[in-house]
Amino acid sequence: MSARDEILARVRAATADVTTPVGARGATPVVEETSPGPGRTLDLFAENVADYRAEVLRVPADEVASVLASTLRGRGLGSVVVPSGLDEGWRAALAEVVTVVGEGDAGSAANLDRVDAVVTASAVGIASTGTIVLDHGPDQGRRELTLVPDTHVCVIRADQVVHDVPEAVNRLGGEPHRGRPLTWVSGPSATSDIELQRVEGVHGPRTLVVVLAE
Numbered sequence: 244m245s246a247r248d249e250i251l252a253r254v255r256a257a258t259a260d261v262t263t264p265v266g267a268r269g270a271t272p273v274v275e276e277t278s279p280g281p282g283r284t285l286d287l288f289a290e291n292v293a294d295y296r297a298e299v300l301r302v303p304a305d306e307v308a309s310v311l312a313s314t315l316r317g318r319g320l321g322s323v324v325v326p327s328g329l330d331e332g333w334r335a336a337l338a339e340v341v342t343v344v345g346e347g348d349a350g351s352a353a354n355l356d357r358v359d360a361v362v363t364a365s366a367v368g369i370a371s372t373g374t375i376v377l378d379h380g381p382d383q384g385r386r387e388l389t390l391v392p393d394t395h396v397c398v399i400r401a402d403q404v405v406h407d408v409p410e411a412v413n414r415l416g417g418e419p420h421r422g423r424p425l426t427w428v429s430g431p432s433a434t435s436d437i438e439l440q441r442v443e444g445v446h447g448p449r450t451l452v453v454v455l456a457e
Contacts, residue, residue: 279406284370288404289455291373295430297451304456307398308336311362314396314452316340320359323396324349324388328381329362333398337362346384355391361448362396363389366420368404368455369411373430375399375453376411378423386426395448397428401457 244252279287289299302310311333315323322342325334337343341359349355364382365375375397377383389395405411415425431451 281401284406285401285404285455285457287406288368288370288373291370292368292375292430292453293373295373295451297373297430297453299453299455301455301457304400307454307456308332310454311396311398312336312340314454315360315362318360318394318450320394322358323360323362324355324358324384324392325362326364326382326384326388328384329364330382333362346388349388352387352391355387358392360394360396361388361392363398365397365399365403366425367411367414368399369406369408370404371407374408374411375428376415377426377428378415378420379426380419380423386424389426389428389448393448394450394452395428395431396452396454398454398456401455404455 285301289301293299300310300314308330315337320341322344323337324344324346325337327346334343344358349358361384363377363384364380366378366380366383367376368374369376377386377389377397379386383389405414414420428451431449
């Protein structure tokens, strides 16, 4: 007996006492899940991002620049690489406390490995999974920038956070995201060996700081 025949035989045996004709019980009711309000969506996003061992900073939008500067200074970081399209106000605030390396000056992965951190914007945040999606636009830079430095500080606006994955995919399928490479980030890079010992920083940044601009 093949595996298929065995599975079908088990199904027939399990349903042998079912005598109700198919469809006689009526249609199965469909329960539509509704998205929570914007406030709850942001709360859920912050909770799930933090659950991945990332740090979440919720700040007013006009305080992002100062928070970025204080975050890098408070962690004792001396250099940061920034994408070419990063907000000029953020870049200026960073330049007051650390050495800023432009995307064009970063060069090879070996050069990036000598930089302490990277600061980027983002494309979409997903509340239900605590995931941040980068589409590597001008304010996020090429993928290499966000994989090599040990610390990634990522800014996401409140209006970029959606409730679930289908909403995110729908948004990413439109302009200006269409056709761009996507990186889905759920917490700092982490993996486990055969003995289930967690190791961080193997495939990307060991530290993730998410600045949620509300």
